[in-house]
Amino acid sequence: MNKQLMKGNDAVVYGALLGGATHFFGYPITPASEIAHAAALHFTRTGRTFLQAENEENAINMIYGAASAGARVMSASSGPGISLMSEGISYMAGSELPCVLVDIQRAGPGLGNIWPEQSDYIMVAKGGAHGNYHNIVLAPNSAQEMCDLTYRAFELAERYRMPTFILADAYIGQMMEPVELPSEPKTTPRHDWAVYGDSESRGNLITSIMMNTDLLSEHNWKLLDKAHQVEKNELEFEELETHDAEVLLIAFGISSRISHTAVEILRSQGIKAGLLRPITLFPFPYQRIKELSEQVDFIAAVELNEGQMAEDIERAVAGKTQVLRYNWLGGIIPSTEEIVERITTDMGSK
Amino acid sequence: MVQYSKPRSFYDTFERKGEGQISTHYCPGCGHGNAHKLIAEAIDTLGIQDRVVFLSPVGCSVFAYYYFDTGNIQCAHGRAPSVGTGVRKTLDDAIVISYQGDGDLAGIGMASIVHAANRGENITVFFVNNAIYGMTGGQMAPTTLIDQKTQTTPLGRNLQRDGNPIGMCELMDSLETPVYIERVTFSSPAKIMKARKVVRKALQNQIDKKGFSFVEILSPCPVNWKMSPTDARRWVSESLEPIFPVKNFRDLDDVRGESAKLPLMEGNRLLDYLKPEKHISPEAPNETVVDQQVKIAGFGGQGVMSAGVLLSNCVIQKGLNTTWLPSYGPEMRGGTAYASVKVSTQPIGSPVVDFPNVLIAMNGPSLEAFEEKVPAGGLIMVNTSLISRKVQRKDVRTYYLPATELAKDVGLIATANIIVLSIYFLISEVVDLDTFRKVIPLSLKKKQLAEMNLQAVDKAEVYFSEHPLEQS
Numbered sequence: 001m002n003k004q005l006m007k008g009n010d011a012v013v014y015g016a017l018l019g020g021a022t023h024f025f026g027y028p029i030t031p032a033s034e035i036a037h038a039a040a041l042h043f044t045r046t047g048r049t050f051l052q053a054e055n056e057e058n059a060i061n062m063i064y065g066a067a068s069a070g071a072r073v074m075s076a077s078s079g080p081g082i083s084l085m086s087e088g089i090s091y092m093a094g095s096e097l098p099c100v101l102v103d104i105q106r107a108g109p110g111l112g113n114i115w116p117e118q119s120d121y122i123m124v125a126k127g128g129a130h131g132n133y134h135n136i137v138l139a140p141n142s143a144q145e146m147c148d149l150t151y152r153a154f155e156l157a158e159r160y161r162m163p164t165f166i167l168a169d170a171y172i173g174q175m176m177e178p179v180e181l182p183s184e185p186k187t188t189p190r191h192d193w194a195v196y197g198d199s200e201s202r203g204n205l206i207t208s209i210m211m212n213t214d215l216l217s218e219h220n221w222k223l224l225d226k227a228h229q230v231e232k233n234e235l236e237f238e239e240l241e242t243h244d245a246e247v248l249l250i251a252f253g254i255s256s257r258i259s260h261t262a263v264e265i266l267r268s269q270g271i272k273a274g275l276l277r278p279i280t281l282f283p284f285p286y287q288r289i290k291e292l293s294e295q296v297d298f299i300a301a302v303e304l305n306e307g308q309m310a311e312d313i314e315r316a317v318a319g320k321t322q323v324l325r326y327n328w329l330g331g332i333i334p335s336t337e338e339i340v341e342r343i344t345t346d347m348g349s350k
Numbered sequence: 351m352v353q354y355s356k357p358r359s360f361y362d363t364f365e366r367k368g369e370g371q372i373s374t375h376y377c378p379g380c381g382h383g384n385a386h387k388l389i390a391e392a393i394d395t396l397g398i399q400d401r402v403v404f405l406s407p408v409g410c411s412v413f414a415y416y417y418f419d420t421g422n423i424q425c426a427h428g429r430a431p432s433v434g435t436g437v438r439k440t441l442d443d444a445i446v447i448s449y450q451g452d453g454d455l456a457g458i459g460m461a462s463i464v465h466a467a468n469r470g471e472n473i474t475v476f477f478v479n480n481a482i483y484g485m486t487g488g489q490m491a492p493t494t495l496i497d498q499k500t501q502t503t504p505l506g507r508n509l510q511r512d513g514n515p516i517g518m519c520e521l522m523d524s525l526e527t528p529v530y531i532e533r534v535t536f537s538s539p540a541k542i543m544k545a546r547k548v549v550r551k552a553l554q555n556q557i558d559k560k561g562f563s564f565v566e567i568l569s570p571c572p573v574n575w576k577m578s579p580t581d582a583r584r585w586v587s588e589s590l591e592p593i594f595p596v597k598n599f600r601d602l603d604d605v606r607g608e609s610a611k612l613p614l615m616e617g618n619r620l621l622d623y624l625k626p627e628k629h630i631s632p633e634a635p636n637e638t639v640v641d642q643q644v645k646i647a648g649f650g651g652q653g654v655m656s657a658g659v660l661l662s663n664c665v666i667q668k669g670l671n672t673t674w675l676p677s678y679g680p681e682m683r684g685g686t687a688y689a690s691v692k693v694s695t696q697p698i699g700s701p702v703v704d705f706p707n708v709l710i711a712m713n714g715p716s717l718e719a720f721e722e723k724v725p726a727g728g729l730i731m732v733n734t735s736l737i738s739r740k741v742q743r744k745d746v747r748t749y750y751l752p753a754t755e756l757a758k759d760v761g762l763i764a765t766a767n768i769i770v771l772s773i774y775f776l777i778s779e780v781v782d783l784d785t786f787r788k789v790i791p792l793s794l795k796k797k798q799l800a801e802m803n804l805q806a807v808d809k810a811e812v813y814f815s816e817h818p819l820e821q822s
Contacts, residue, residue, distance in 0.1 A: 002625070002626045002631075002632075003626070003632070003666060004626035004627075005659065005662050005663050005666060005672075005674070014624055017620060017624065018620065018621075018624070022440075022614075023436070023439060023440065025436065042623075042624075044612070045612060045615075045623070046612070046614070046615040046620060046623060047611050047612040047613050047614035047615055048611075048614070049439045049440075049611070051435070051439065053432070053465075054461055054462075054464075054465040055461060057429070057432075057461075058429060058432040058461060058462050058465065059432075061425070061426060061429035061432035061433050061436070061462065062432045062433070062435045062436035062439070063436060064423075064425070064426070064429075064432075064433050064436060065423065065432065065433035065434060065435060065436020065437040065438075065440070066436035066437065066439060066440045067436070068423045068433070068436070068437065069403070069436065069437045069440035069441050069444070070440070071436075071440040073436070087426060088426060088429070091426050095424075171675065171701065171702075174675065174676055175673055175674065175675045175701050176659065176662060176673070176674035176675075176676075177672065177673050177674070177701075178662075178666050178671075178672065181621075181624055181625070183621070185616060185617055185618075185620045185621060187616060195403050195421035195422065195423055195437075196421070196441060196444070197400070197401045197402065197403045197421055197437075197441045197443060197444025197445065198400055198401070199400040201421055202399070202400055202419065202420060202421055203419075204421060204422070205366070205415050205422045205423075205424070206422070206423040206424065207406075207415065207422070207423070207424035208424065209412060209424055254701075257698075257699050257700045257701060258699065258700040258702065259699075260699035260700070261699030261700045262699075264699065333702055335702065335704040335705075336699070336700050336702075336704075337704070337705075
C-alpha cells in the first residue's frame with residue numbers, strides 16, 4: 001500500500017470512514033476545521049451524512065440521536081466547542097451511547113488563540129461535565145495515529161458504549177506526514193440496545209433520567225465498572241530508551257514528539273534519558289509510571305498546560321521520586337534544545 | 351367525543367413508572383393526557399407503531415416514554431429537534447415525533463427548533479404550550495402572558511423586563527421551509543376533537559415524506575395556574591386564545607422531501623475511493639542523505655505552503671521520512687507565511703523547525719525573521735526579485751536567484767516556488783529532478799498548469815547550470 005502525505009486533520013476523516021463512521025455532525029473551528037471540510041466532502045461523496053449544525057450544543061445532540069439509532073457517529077472541534085458539547089457528552093455517557101469526538105486543542109481559556117496547548121487534558125480525560133462518568137481518551141502524536149486511532153475508536157466506543165475521544169492538538173492536526181491507510185474497512189453491526197424504528201427494537205429506551213435513587217445508584221456503579229474494564233483492557237503506552245533511564249520524560253501528543261528528539265540528543269550526550277508516552281490518557285499508565293519511578297532520578301512531565309497530566313503522574317509516583325513540571329502556555333512550543341537544557345540543568349542541581 | 355379506551359400504542363400497564371401502574375403521572379385537568387391520547391390514536395390509525403421513535407423532552411412530559419409503546423429516546427432540555435435530526439439522518443423509515451413543552455422548545459431549545467424547522471427535517475413536532483413551567487414548579491415560560499403571575503413573576507410578567515410572550519407558530523411561519531404549521535386548543539372537548547385531525551395530518555405528512563410539520567397545542571395547567579380544571583379550560587379560551595390565535599398557518603401540498611444521498615460506498619469501493627492518487631513506488635532510501643530542516647518562507651500567494659508539500663511528496667518517493675508543518679490562521683492572511691519541512695532517513699521526532707539548515711527566503715521579512723536562526727554551515731536561498739539586500743551571515747552558504755522574474759519568463763508567476771525548489775534539489779541532491787517532474791503532475795490541484803510547472807523546472811535547471819553554487 002502506498003503512503004500518502006496528509007494532514008493529521010484529514011487523516012482523522014480517512015480513519016473514520018474506514019472505521020465504519022456513517023455520520024458527522026459538527027461546527028467549524030480553527031484549528032479543527034479541516035476535519036469538517038474533509039468530512040463534508042468525503043462523507044457526502046461516499047453516501048454518508050455530513051451536516052453542519054447551528055452550534056456545538058446541537059451538533060452533540062444530533063450525535064446523540066444518530067447514536068441512539070445505532071449509527072457510528074462523530075464530530076470534531078477544539079476546546080471552546082468541546083466546552084459547549086460537554087452537556088451532551090454527559091447525557092451520552094449517562095445514556096451509554098457510543099460516539100467518537102475529536103478535540104484539536106488550542107490555547108485557552110476563553111477564546112485564547114489558535115496555537116497548540118494541551119490544556120483540555122483534565123476536561124477530556126476526567127469527564128468534563130456534570131455527574132460520574134469517564135470517556136475513553138486516545139492521544140495520537142502523528143498523522144498515522146490520527147488515522148489509526150480514529151479507525152479503532154469507533155469499535156472501542158461501541159464495546160463499552162462510551163464517548164471516545166481523540167485528544168490531539170493544533171500541531172498534530174495541522175502537520176502533514178505520510179499515512180498508510182488501514183486495509184480493512186469496518187461497518188456497524190446491529191445493536192440490541194439501539195432504537196431502529198422497527199418492531200424488534202420497539203421496546204428499547206435511550207435515557208439518562210432515573211428518578212429512583214436505587215436505580216440511578218446501580219446505574220452509576222455500572223458505569224464505573226465499565227470504566228474499570230476499560231482500565232484493565234485498553235491501556236496503551238509507548239516507551240523509548242526507558243530500560244536504563246535515569247531521567248524519565250513523560251509526554252503525549254506534540255510534546256512527545258519534541259521530547260522524543262530531546263531524548264535522542266540527551267542520549268548522544270551520554271545522559272540516560274527515556275520517554276514514556278501515554279497513548280491512552282484514560283486509561284492512564286499509573287502502574288508503569290510507578291515502576292519506573294523506582295528506577296529514575298526524576299521525572300519531567302512535559303506538557304503544554306500548567307501541569308494537568310503531572311497531577312496524575314504525581315499520583316502514580318506517590319512521592320517515590322520528584323516530578324518536575326516542564327510547562328509551556330499560550331500556544332508557545334518549546335524547542336528541543338530548551339528541553340535538553342532544562343534536563344541538563346535539573347540533573348546538575350540533583 | 352374523545353375515546354376513553356386505551357390506544358394500542360400505549361402500554362397496558364406503565365411498568366417504567368412502577369410495577370402494575372395504570373394511571374399517568376399527570377395532574378387532574380392537565381392537557382398532556384389528551385395530547386398523548388390523540389397522538390397514540392393517530393399512531394394506531396396510521397399503523398405506524400413499530401416505526402415511531404418518540405422523543406421525550408425535559409419538562410412534565412419527560413416521562414412520555416412511560417406510556418408510548420414505541421421506540422423511545424429521552425432528550426436533553428430543548429434539544430429534541432436536534433436529536434430528531436440525528437435519528438432522521440440515520441433511519442429512513444422511522445417516524446420521528448418530538449413532543450415538547452414551552453420552556454423546552456421556546457426557551458432553552460430555541461436554536462434547536464428554529465434550525466431543524468429551517469432545514470425542513472421530515473419530523474413532526476408537537477408543542478404543548480401552557481404558558482408556564484410545569485415540572486420545575488410554575489415559573490415563567492417564554493409564552494407566559496403579560497401580567498400573568500408565576501413563581502418567578504410573582505407580581506406578573508412585565509413587558510419591559512421580560513418581553514412579550516413568543517408566538518412560536520408565527521415564528522415558524524417566518525421560515526420558508528416548514529410544510530405544515532397549525533395551532534390548536536384544548537379549551538373544550540369539541541376543540542380537542544378538532545385537534546385530532548391536525549395531529550393525524552402532521553404525522554401523515556411525515557409518512558408522505560413531505561417535510562417539517564409543527565403543531566402547537568394550547569393546553570391547560572390547572573395546578574400551576576392555581577385554578578380548577580374547569581376554570582383552567584376557560585382561561586385557555588379567554589386568555590390564551592386571543593394572544594395565540596388558533597388557526598392553520600400553513601399547509602403545503604408540495605413534497606419537500608429529504609436531501610438525496612449518493613449510494614453508500616463500503617468495502618473495496620471505499621478503499622478504492624480513498625487510495626492515493628500519487629502512484630510511484632517508493633525507492634529504497636539513500637542512507638547518506640543528511641537530515642534536512644527546511645523553512646520555506648514568504649508572503650501568502652507565493653506558494654510557500656505548496657512548495658513544502660511538494661518537497662515532502664518528493665522525499666516520500668525517495669523512501670525518506672518527512673514532516674510538513676504550516677503556519678496557519680490569521681498569519682496566513684497577510685504577513686509572513688512559512689512551511690517547515692523535515693526530511694530524514696530516521697523516524698522524525700519533533701516536526702518543529704526552530705533552526706533551519708535550509709532557509710528559502712521568498713521575501714524580505716522572511717530573511718529578516720529567520721536569517722539568524724540558521725546554524726553555521728546551513729544554506730540560505732534568497733529570492734533577489736524581492737530581496738535587495740545580501741545575507742549578512744558569513745558562516746552559511748548562500749544562493750541568490752531572481753525566482754519571481756524567472757517565473758515571469760515561464761509565463762506563470764506562481765511557479766516561483768517550483769523554480770526555487772528545483773534549485774534546492776540540485777544543490778542538496780536530496781531529490782533528483784526526474785522524480786520532481788513525476789511528482790508535480792500528481793500533486794497539482796490544477797492539472798492544466800502542470801505543463802508550465804514542468805517548464806519552470808527546465809528553466810531552473812538551465813539557470814543553475816549557468817549560475818552554479820559558489821563554493822566558499
